[in-house]
Amino acid sequence: xxxxxxxxxxxxxxxxxxxxxxxxxxxxxxxxxxxHALPAHATKAALSYRASGWLGTACAxxxxxxxxxxxxxxxxxxxxxxxxxxxVKDLETVVPFGSWLRGTHRAAAHLMVVAVVLHxxxxxxxxxxxxxxxxxxxxxxxxxxxxxxxxxxLGLSFTGYLLPWDQLAYWAVQVGTRIxxxxxxxxxxxxxxxxxxxVIGQPTLARFYALHCFILPSLxxxxxxxxxxxxxxxxxxxxxxxxxxxxxxxxxxxxxxxGRTYAILGAxxxxxxxxxxxxALLAPESVASVPNAPRRAAAVALVCLxxxxxxxxxxxxxxxxxxxPSRTPNPAKAPWYFLWLQELVSDLTFKVGGFVVDGTLLGxxxxxxxxxxxxxxxxxxxxxxxxxxxxxxxxxRKVQNRVFLAxxxxxxxxxxxxxxxxxxxxxxxxxxxxxxxxxxxL
Amino acid sequence: MSDAGTPPTRRxxxxxxxxxxxxxxxxxxxxxxxxxxxxxxxxEPPLRRKVGRPSEVAEGLTxxxxxxxxxxxxxxxxxxxxxxxTHLGCTVSQExxxxxxxxxxSAFAADGRNVAGPAPRPxxxxxxxxxxxxxxxxxxxxxxxxxxxxTVTEGA
Ligand code: HEM
Ligand code: FES
Numbered sequence: 001x002x003x004x005x006x007x008x009x010x011x012x013x014x015x016x017x018x019x020x021x022x023x024x025x026x027x028x029x030x031x032x033x034x035x036h037a038l039p040a041h042a043t044k045a046a047l048s049y050r051a052s053g054w055l056g057t058a059c060a061x062x063x064x065x066x067x068x069x070x071x072x073x074x075x076x077x078x079x080x081x082x083x084x085x086x087x088v089k090d091l092e093t094v095v096p097f098g099s100w101l102r103g104t105h106r107a108a109a110h111l112m113v114v115a116v117v118l119h120x121x122x123x124x125x126x127x128x129x130x131x132x133x134x135x136x137x138x139x140x141x142x143x144x145x146x147x148x149x150x151x152x153x154l155g156l157s158f159t160g161y162l163l164p165w166d167q168l169a170y171w172a173v174q175v176g177t178r179i180x181x182x183x184x185x186x187x188x189x190x191x192x193x194x195x196x197x198x199v200i201g202q203p204t205l206a207r208f209y210a211l212h213c214f215i216l217p218s219l220x221x222x223x224x225x226x227x228x229x230x231x232x233x234x235x236x237x238x239x240x241x242x243x244x245x246x247x248x249x250x251x252x253x254x255x256x257x258x259g260r261t262y263a264i265l266g267a268x269x270x271x272x273x274x275x276x277x278x279x280a281l282l283a284p285e286s287v288a289s290v291p292n293a294p295r296r297a298a299a300v301a302l303v304c305l306x307x308x309x310x311x312x313x314x315x316x317x318x319x320x321x322x323x324x325p326s327r328t329p330n331p332a333k334a335p336w337y338f339l340w341l342q343e344l345v346s347d348l349t350f351k352v353g354g355f356v357v358d359g360t361l362l363g364x365x366x367x368x369x370x371x372x373x374x375x376x377x378x379x380x381x382x383x384x385x386x387x388x389x390x391x392x393x394x395x396x397r398k399v400q401n402r403v404f405l406a407x408x409x410x411x412x413x414x415x416x417x418x419x420x421x422x423x424x425x426x427x428x429x430x431x432x433x434x435x436x437x438x439x440x441x442l
Numbered sequence: 443m444s445d446a447g448t449p450p451t452r453r454x455x456x457x458x459x460x461x462x463x464x465x466x467x468x469x470x471x472x473x474x475x476x477x478x479x480x481x482x483x484x485x486e487p488p489l490r491r492k493v494g495r496p497s498e499v500a501e502g503l504t505x506x507x508x509x510x511x512x513x514x515x516x517x518x519x520x521x522x523x524x525x526x527x528t529h530l531g532c533t534v535s536q537e538x539x540x541x542x543x544x545x546x547x548s549a550f551a552a553d554g555r556n557v558a559g560p561a562p563r564p565x566x567x568x569x570x571x572x573x574x575x576x577x578x579x580x581x582x583x584x585x586x587x588x589x590x591x592x593t594v595t596e597g598a
Binding site: 171174175178179193196197198199201202203324325326327328329330331332342345346348349356358359360424425426427 | 479480481484485486487507508510525529530531532533534535537542543544545546547549559560562
């Protein structure tokens, strides 16, 4: 293959990434381990920033950054009740660039929560979870994989929160695991399993360490690969289906041009190549994946890296006093993305006659459980036509988009109240009131 | 395995049986190793704890951070009130007559009754007793009514 002359030859190691000819671009997808995840061609729409914001890629990049920074932290951190706090203090004060390292790990973790939520929002608002596409496509399945990734992302944050063994860490875990214990029947056993006993101690730290540094990252990485592979199986992004459908409709309107008919959105099922749309139809709408996709991915990665490094420097990761099981900070606040749950847990306890509604179970388990369940079932509840898949704010999905956005707004409002309007003893204060508050740890 | 329509062969039946046995067999060690995650020995602080000599307890209300209780002394009578919020386990602090929780804003009266917020139950009173050496013992695993008082006349 290499004897095909090409106008611009890159050095051999780079040739896959900087193909000089369409032939080299196609070969790259087959011959390069990293690039083979891509289809040979992709629609311009799918590669655009407008369709997806490349937010999923941002999630993966941020996860990668936590992986790299986390590996260094892993070596410097000591997972022992006696020494954990001191080892984090050392990172802050002794280790060269340790504070920046910690800050960057934390910034990447927080940005990942933001990116995963935004990615979910974009997938929802574009109806990109709808069952559609070539034979073998199952976007609802990928939506479920995505939901699992959302839960894993939150789990990673929660377990990482305990490791510094400072005050907020200790009390967040105290409260969080007691919420788990409020579940009827299995609650107490769950709390014991998480804590490795009935109180927070060394067994708890060991468990959270294993979860945070090995179990959850491995699961997340595995699911990310599955998620990306599913996108291939689903025939690329949902927006491509629209482009293909439009191209087919246009072609039907006029006599078809003579053309090759191998599948460019080719998904195989049972060994045969199912032709989605003749490539000749889609050719004007498509470009070679290489180098266009990796180039954009690199741009997204650079933006993520720059953001995390700057945030890591600007907002250094805080470290409270060492964990003290006898003294609770006042107010004791969960990390910002769990504050809406803390609000619910605080607000949802009320009496109806002699009957007391248990806000812990309701706000900590039932409401979030229902929300996740509802999201999981949504692809099957959504009855909009197939034309609504892969389109921002399709009119047929107007009502559900509004319901979804209203739900998000409520969560955002609860988060704001929890962050800015809760003072000592969780009492309501205005942000401008002069009260001695412990700032929320961001 | 056999396609629909073709009857299973001896070979395919044996293959399924062997595969199932292998899977079941793999569950054994998995269960055995997993059982290690349930702690047999717990290195946790005991529930019956020494408080100190009665004479060292000040009159009125004292917070004992190490025990998570408020000691209440009225001359020769002693009581101990848990400082662990019955909602989700944060440590309450004294505020005016009663107690407030910093986590979700529960409030308790001086006798431990839950008067506001999400706390589902009153703060429990813990039984006090005297050890052979005359020291006070609090049992953090037991509960008594607010009226249960330990009266110490000697050495208080
Ligand atoms: C660690 C978390 C995640 C990673 C790394 C990730 C990664 C990706 C990537 C790279 C894409 C390609 C398009 C894009 O960049 O937007 C994608 C698409 C998709 N993601 Fe995710 N994702 C994550 C979480 C989620 C969540 C929380 C959901 C929803 C519950 C979800 C559902 C989907 C679906 C349905 C698609 C296909 C969209 C389409 O066809 O247009 N993902 N994901
Ligand atoms: S832990 Fe005391 S109010 Fe929630």
